[in-house]
Amino acid sequence: MADITITEKEQLVHGEDHGHDHGHGHDEHHGDKYQSSFIDRYLFSLDHKTISKQFLITGMFWAIIGAGMSVIFRLQLGFPDADISWLQPLLGGWIDIDPSTGAGKLSPDFYYALVTMHGTIIVFFVLTAGLSGTFSNLLIPLQIGARDMASPLLNMLSYWFFFLSGAILLFSLFLNTGPFSGGWTGYPPLSALPQASDGSKGGMTLWLISLVFFVVSVLLGGINYITTVLNMRTKGMTMFRMPLTIWAFLVTAILGLLSFPVIASGFFMVLFDRALGTSFFLDEIYIAGEALTERVGGNAILFQHLFWFLGHPEVYIIILPAMGIVSEVLAVHARKPIFGYKAMVFSILAIGVLSFLVWAHHMYMTGLNPFISNIFVLFTLIIAVPSAVKVFNWIATIWGGNFRYNSASLFSIGFVSLFISGGLTGLFLGNSIIDIQQHDTYFVVAHFHVVMGVSAMFGMFAGIYHWFPRMFGRFMNETLGQIHFWGTMIGAYAIFGPMHYQGMAGVPRRYYSFDTFQAFDQFDAMNQFITVAAIIVFFLQLLFVINFFYSIYRGKVQTEMNPWGATTLEWTAPIKAGHGNWEGDIPHVHRWPYDLNRYPDREFILQTEPLAEGEVDGGSSH
């Protein structure tokens, strides 16, 4: 231990040296022959650590936009009669002004556009690129002991394709006819026929182009992550000595590699239908009472198959990184090895395989053959088994541990709670008979927000609070972090809990207004409550954003190389590591990543510490 402390100090001094005078061509980090100018270092950086920050900050930008949109459409749902003409400076023509009273109302077209953009942005930009882009980039090289990704260039391109994809979608918000408004799933005919609605015009074209670029970004990133994990691990880092984060990122990348090309095919076909006159997804269409006799012979359900063949793996692409992060954070802060390491690995793999066999559970109501439905019910319910194994193992990890309550570990516990709640409602939906009642209601909205939306955000928050020192050499403010946690935790249940009731009562999702349904008048107060909760939670997230940026510059400075007493390699690199991560040789690995409190006198043992005479690797017995 003693010699490690010395190098720590040395490297700290080193790190500080470089911290202050960046931007000059001559002070290059060791092992870094690329980053000489500001542009190379911060914009077109090839360093995985910088690219990770780019993904994170772009993801946060989109999270604020996406969440802000939900606040606006929640205003319509909670207070449909309120005058929102004060939003006109922001939304312009999207507010319909009643000429007689001067009162403003959200236009229905824009309501649909907002819901669509909210879904697209959060699912793809925030929870796919923002989550897996950030943490795969940050942790894969650092935790497996590599100087960078297999191809730093492709890695950089992956970010810039993501950026481009976002820029295109952002641009579509400013079109005269508005952005796409047919739902984040982009079902035809709304997506395939420009004349179907305003949002189906230029907005949809840009949506498709944006998402095709997004697919390219995911593929470039994923190819790199898989290649790096499988080929560039340091000496001694066997597969079963990899932290669970790495297992999760690996399987996530494999899922992306296999599923995103399929939706790209679907997008191509939609583009053909829009531009080249094919009718892959069109048949018997009437618009304003007129039949489109030229456009026949296609099948809109075919698109749903292509979409959900990506769509379901996609939800696991979102949740697996969060699961990996939570496993790691819980173990470190419970000061205990993760319970059932190998069971965790195998359940990640099982979830990965099964996630390709359940897509039609989103399509029980499309007239699917009931026999086929039954098969999908079976596989869908089987997924609950590996999921339950993971939940059990997390709880067992926390149980009886010397638990350190801080923002990172609280968000991890919150994740487990939300994942259980949302998983339970999944079991209802997974049953094709019960789904007849629940499909396309707020029950589904509640289900996927709890199990995926909020859970994955919690995993992301846990990761940010935990690895913030690794990224910026400082800590985030703990008090603000805990306020953020408790407010968001209570707020999330306040928002999505009531939606389960609404859904069971049959309130359909994606409706602009329920004025004509007297049965739903009973939910007026509930809708107001949800909206108020959503507004409060939204502002709480701004608190997080403030904490984040404030802490980058003013947060408590990290003085120890391994502040959490963790065992993994990312904490053996200097605090301000340059491109290439380690100054000397890459560390070698001698043991599994969870030797926490293994011996009474050793609270943690770094993976780099050789096994003592006769000592068995802790991983071999788990």
Next chain:
Amino acid sequence: MSTLTDVKLKRIHPKKFALWMAIVSMIMFFSAFTSAYIVRKSAGNWLSFPLPVEFYISTITILLSSLCFYISKKAYLEANIKLFKILFYSGFGLGLLFVLLQYLGWQSLHRIDISISTNQSSSFFYLITYAHILHVIGGIAALLVTLIGIIRKRFDYPSDKRTLKLELTYTYWHFVDLLWVYLLVFLIIQQ
């Protein structure tokens, strides 16, 4: 492109491995088209039309181009640079010929009034052949880079770095070649 590593490389070069991953994703891309094709065809109202002869000739050209590249790599490794260059140029020419023949094939189809919106069968036919040609053009771009390298005399003696570049480019080309053969057989069987 740089590979920042001082770990001893394992069996397969990371870049080659990455290329294989990319190929897996392209296989998924095309299997989505062909499965959609099968699903749609089983629903009936499916017009059969003969494939124009150009597509058969183009198949032969692309197979020949692959063969040229295959032998050219061997020549390169044996430092037979002259043979390497001749074969590379021939392979490249045959590749361009393939694109031309595909284009002529579409023209012949148009002459017998089979356009992209005639029937679902022709829509799928154009969809698949267009998507394939895009991948071929990607391969031609990679070959162009090699061509420029050859003109600049970068390939005048065998080196590990150049061998890797050749292998990456050729592997991709062989893939789009085999992919075409698969698609052609598929289109014939599933007429």
